[in-house]
Amino acid sequence: MNWARISSTSFDVTIWLYLGAMVLSFAYLAARRDLLWVLARVVTIAGASANLVSIVARGMAADRVPWGNMFEYSTVLAFLVVVGTLVFVEGVARIKTLTGFSLMFSVLTLAVAAMFFPVEPSPLQPALNSYWIKIHVVAAITGSSLFAIGGIATILFLLKDRSERRALAVGRERTPAPIMGGAVEVDAPHDLLPDPEGAGGASAPKRGGVLPSAAALDRVAYRVIAFAFPIWTFAVIAGAIWAQEAWGRYWGWDPKETWSFVTWTIFAGYLHARSTAGWKGRRAAIIAVVGFISLLITYYVVNLWIVGLHSYKNG
Amino acid sequence: MTTSAAPTLRQSVALVWRTLRSMRTALILLLILAAAAVIGSLLPQIPNSPERVGQYLDDHEFWGTFFFRAGFFDVYGSWWFVLITALLFVSLTACLFPRTRAMIRAVRQRPIHARELDGFRHHAEVRVGTGPDEAAVTAARYLRRKRFRVSREGLGVAAEKGVLREIGSLLFHWAFFLLLLGVIVGKGTGFTGRAVVTEGETFVDALPNYAGQIRTGRYFSGGFTGIGFQLLDFEDRYRPNGQAIDFVSRVRFLDRDGRPTDTEEIRVNHPAEAGGLRFFQEGFGWSPVVEVSLQEQRLWSTPIEMARDDAPEGVPATAMPWRGAIKLTAPEPDVMITLELWPDFRAFANFQLTGEPTSMLGQFDPYIRYSVYAGEITDPALSTIDTTGLRRIGGSDLHAAGTSTFDIPGAGELRLSFSELRQYSVFLVSRDVGIPLVLAAAILVLVGLIPSLYVSRRKVWIRAEAAPGGSLVKIGGFALQKKDAFEEEFDRIVRGIGGREAVEAQPEERVGTS
Ligand code: HEM
Numbered sequence: 166m167n168w169a170r171i172s173s174t175s176f177d178v179t180i181w182l183y184l185g186a187m188v189l190s191f192a193y194l195a196a197r198r199d200l201l202w203v204l205a206r207v208v209t210i211a212g213a214s215a216n217l218v219s220i221v222a223r224g225m226a227a228d229r230v231p232w233g234n235m236f237e238y239s240t241v242l243a244f245l246v247v248v249g250t251l252v253f254v255e256g257v258a259r260i261k262t263l264t265g266f267s268l269m270f271s272v273l274t275l276a277v278a279a280m281f282f283p284v285e286p287s288p289l290q291p292a293l294n295s296y297w298i299k300i301h302v303v304a305a306i307t308g309s310s311l312f313a314i315g316g317i318a319t320i321l322f323l324l325k326d327r328s329e330r331r332a333l334a335v336g337r338e339r340t341p342a343p344i345m346g347g348a349v350e351v352d353a354p355h356d357l358l359p360d361p362e363g364a365g366g367a368s369a370p371k372r373g374g375v376l377p378s379a380a381a382l383d384r385v386a387y388r389v390i391a392f393a394f395p396i397w398t399f400a401v402i403a404g405a406i407w408a409q410e411a412w413g414r415y416w417g418w419d420p421k422e423t424w425s426f427v428t429w430t431i432f433a434g435y436l437h438a439r440s441t442a443g444w445k446g447r448r449a450a451i452i453a454v455v456g457f458i459s460l461l462i463t464y465y466v467v468n469l470w471i472v473g474l475h476s477y478k479n480g
Numbered sequence: 481m482t483t484s485a486a487p488t489l490r491q492s493v494a495l496v497w498r499t500l501r502s503m504r505t506a507l508i509l510l511l512i513l514a515a516a517a518v519i520g521s522l523l524p525q526i527p528n529s530p531e532r533v534g535q536y537l538d539d540h541e542f543w544g545t546f547f548f549r550a551g552f553f554d555v556y557g558s559w560w561f562v563l564i565t566a567l568l569f570v571s572l573t574a575c576l577f578p579r580t581r582a583m584i585r586a587v588r589q590r591p592i593h594a595r596e597l598d599g600f601r602h603h604a605e606v607r608v609g610t611g612p613d614e615a616a617v618t619a620a621r622y623l624r625r626k627r628f629r630v631s632r633e634g635l636g637v638a639a640e641k642g643v644l645r646e647i648g649s650l651l652f653h654w655a656f657f658l659l660l661l662g663v664i665v666g667k668g669t670g671f672t673g674r675a676v677v678t679e680g681e682t683f684v685d686a687l688p689n690y691a692g693q694i695r696t697g698r699y700f701s702g703g704f705t706g707i708g709f710q711l712l713d714f715e716d717r718y719r720p721n722g723q724a725i726d727f728v729s730r731v732r733f734l735d736r737d738g739r740p741t742d743t744e745e746i747r748v749n750h751p752a753e754a755g756g757l758r759f760f761q762e763g764f765g766w767s768p769v770v771e772v773s774l775q776e777q778r779l780w781s782t783p784i785e786m787a788r789d790d791a792p793e794g795v796p797a798t799a800m801p802w803r804g805a806i807k808l809t810a811p812e813p814d815v816m817i818t819l820e821l822w823p824d825f826r827a828f829a830n831f832q833l834t835g836e837p838t839s840m841l842g843q844f845d846p847y848i849r850y851s852v853y854a855g856e857i858t859d860p861a862l863s864t865i866d867t868t869g870l871r872r873i874g875g876s877d878l879h880a881a882g883t884s885t886f887d888i889p890g891a892g893e894l895r896l897s898f899s900e901l902r903q904y905s906v907f908l909v910s911r912d913v914g915i916p917l918v919l920a921a922a923i924l925v926l927v928g929l930i931p932s933l934y935v936s937r938r939k940v941w942i943r944a945e946a947a948p949g950g951s952l953v954k955i956g957g958f959a960l961q962k963k964d965a966f967e968e969e970f971d972r973i974v975r976g977i978g979g980r981e982a983v984e985a986q987p988e989e990r991v992g993t994s
Contacts, residue, residue: 287721287723288719288723288725290723290724291724291725291726291727291747291748291749294726294748294749295749391933391934394929394933395926395929395930395933398925398926398929399926402922402925402926405922406919407749409915410749410750410751411748411749411760412760412762412908413672413751413758413760413762413908413910414672414910414912415915415918417528418517418520418521418525418527418528418555418556419528420521423517423518423520423521424518424521426514426517427514427517427518427521430510430511430513430514430517431511431514433510434507434510434511434514436933437503437506437507437510438507444507452511459514467521
């Protein structure tokens with residue numbers, strides 16, 4: 166058994182484990198049995214371990230850092246999305262119900278990688294053999310994985326927010342207004358909305374559907390995106406430094422550069438919308454979803470369909 | 481001009497200014513800029529790929545013309561892209577001046593005192609065994625130790641923390657001006673050119689030597705350095721499977737008087753710097769040295785920098801032959817010789833026998849096929865192989881170190897000798913004095929960004945009152961950001977000021993016990 170074989174075997178194992186963990190996570194969403202949650206986590210961690218083995222073995226097989234082409238970026242991205250969700254969403258924000266969706270994202274990422282850009286481990290081409298690109302790629306994938314988690318949380322927020330509004334509207338029709346007035350102001354910033362599940366998820370007395378409250382999703386989305394933004398900024402800067410070394414110009418509006426700038430600008434817009442323009446809730450969320458789409462374009466469309474200096478999908 | 485017009489003008493200026501100052505305008509401009517940049521990535525751009533723009537214009541007559549007029553083929557140089565950027569910077573300026581002034585005032589000012597502490601989002605009361613004066617002093621000292629900015633007036637203390645958020649944010653935003661300055665100065669006064677040099681030959685930084693392959697900035701002074709370099713050798717290395725490992729040019733730099741200064745290697749990702757210019761390894765190719773004489777008279781002896789044919793789909797580029805031309809205007813009529821070079825004869829032979837392309841990764845018995853044309857040469861540039869106005873009068877072939885002769889009717893015997901095959905290297909030469917500014921701006925953007933996102937601003941007020949057995953300390957506070965985290969910090973502050981039992985002495989309890 167050589168390293169390349171270990172890598173590709175554990176790649177397959179990763180897909181199956183993530184798929185199983187995803188099914189278990191959704192089953193937990195539906196049934197809310199703690200046992201299902203525990204099982205889902207065990208399988209998720211097993212999957213992440215297999216993913217890590219696949220990445221490391223790939224590096225050993227190619228005798229270099231294992232992030233030199235689209236296939237490898239995808240493997241690392243899938244890993245970071247799962248680990249990032251476990252650490253930030255389950256760990257820090259204590260939301261248990263998002264992990265199934267992150268696993269779905271990772272399964273899709275790995276499947277697309279296996280279908281559209283499989284490459285055997287091989288050395289880097291000279292243009293990619295620079296330590297700036299190693300730094301640049303690590304930052305870009307880390308930023309991407311966090312933006313992806315933020316994007317997933319934001320999409321769920323939009324879904325949940327709509328159902329909460331509906332429920333609120335129905336509730337208003339049925340019950341007379343409480344003495345203190347409306348008690349809940351629909352247009353109030355989400356921070357001020359009552360949070361039926363708390364930040365903790367399952368411990369809430371009243372269960373409003375399978376997802377955590379819109380406010381909790383909104384909060385975790387913002388935090389993750391605010392964490393990702395400087396990392397992405399750094400990735401763009403490191404990319405520019407590398408472009409200066411490799412091509413003699415730090416910025417040339419090559420499609421990849423353009424799209425990473427667009428993604429950056431949209432998320433800067435999101436942060437502004439949240440912090441100063443007073444666009445809380447849905448409007449800011451839509452900007453974040455547009456940013457997420459832009460990220461996917463930066464990642465897939467530019468590499469596969471738009472030519473540019475960065476088109477090294479074949480390593 | 482009437483007197484009533486002046487206020488309206490001022491009013492409208494004020495309105496524009498107010499609009500630009502609003503965060504919402506900045507946000508919308510930012511999103512418009514993103515949308516404009518997208519156009520540039522979807523359509524081919526003149527500075528990057530003029531051929532593809534031409535192709536597009538041929539293929540889509542109506543939309544092509546429309547896009548062309550609208551500047552969509554040069555988005556990043558178009559007037560509207562510049563306008564959006566300019567508006568964004570005006571908006572940024574309009575935002576930054578008041579914010580900076582407010583920030584300086586806030587830093588100078590001592591924290592403002594509050595009278596009613598019960599109204600704050602967080603509040604608590606604790607009993608301590610010391611008198612109110614001492615309690616206030618102790619509390620102020622405690623907060624100072626926790627790195628709050630503290631002001632004490634008698635029994636009241638006001639403290640705040642986290643101005644770094646605003647300082648960082650301002651630094652971040654101001655840094656964009658530095659970035660803009662660096663880009664404008666660097667690109668405006670600099671240039672980018674392409675130098676094509678054969679092994680053994682020398683290149684000097686002077687306008688004609690770039691052979692038209694140069695783009696200068698708007699404020700370029702025209703001053704070339706006159707320094708140069710000699711390409712000692714070029715090396716391309718491959719793995720057995722044909723994948724490139726590295727491309728290395730060894731050059732000896734020469735000062736403006738032609739005296740050697742130092743020898744350096746220029747590789748992909750490893751540019752060299754000399755005389756304020758940077759040299760990047762960009763490409764390479766083959767340069768056969770072919771001597772041509774007509775009737776024993778030497779007409780040509782310089783290396784010819786050949787261009788490789790485009791590979792069809794599925795054929796490796798390295799399998800393609802190279803083409804070049806020799807143009808002789810001395811004889812009557814003019815003579816042009818077109819050359820087709822196969823650096824590896826085996827690949828040529830294999831192609832003839834089997835039709836299979838073979839990669840040529842180095843030279844092996846290099847082989848040239850040539851055709852001779854006579855007539856009138858319209859374009860003396862060697863980079864074009866245009867045979868219009870010329871008549872093919874024959875051709876032949878020759879191997880390296882070989883000689884071939886050919887009779888031109890009416891002109892005499894043409895003699896070609898292929899003495900050796902060298903390589904040429906292509907360098908990007910650029911001058912950009914703005915790079916240090918741009919780099920500094922990028923660092924400041926990042927340095928400012930981090931506190932502007934993660935530091936939270938929080939304020940704490942304290943009032944001590946005399947109470948039986950010591951004093952009662954009221955504590956109030958709130959955070960502008962990260963409210964959850966402040967809850968814990970506030971508890972810690974309460975405990976820090978009141979000691980262990982502090983948390984138990986919540987206001988509710990006091991209501992019950994007093
Ligand atoms: C050039 C593009 C710009 C970018 C990339 C940018 C980015 C940012 C970022 C990342 C923040 C921090 C957000 C936060 O604290 O949560 C911020 C804050 C802010 N920006 Fe911008 N900005 C830009 C332009 C502008 C302009 C033109 C204005 C003025 C109209 C402006 C005004 C502000 C203000 C007032 C804040 C305060 C945020 C706070 O501390 O809560 N920005 N900006």
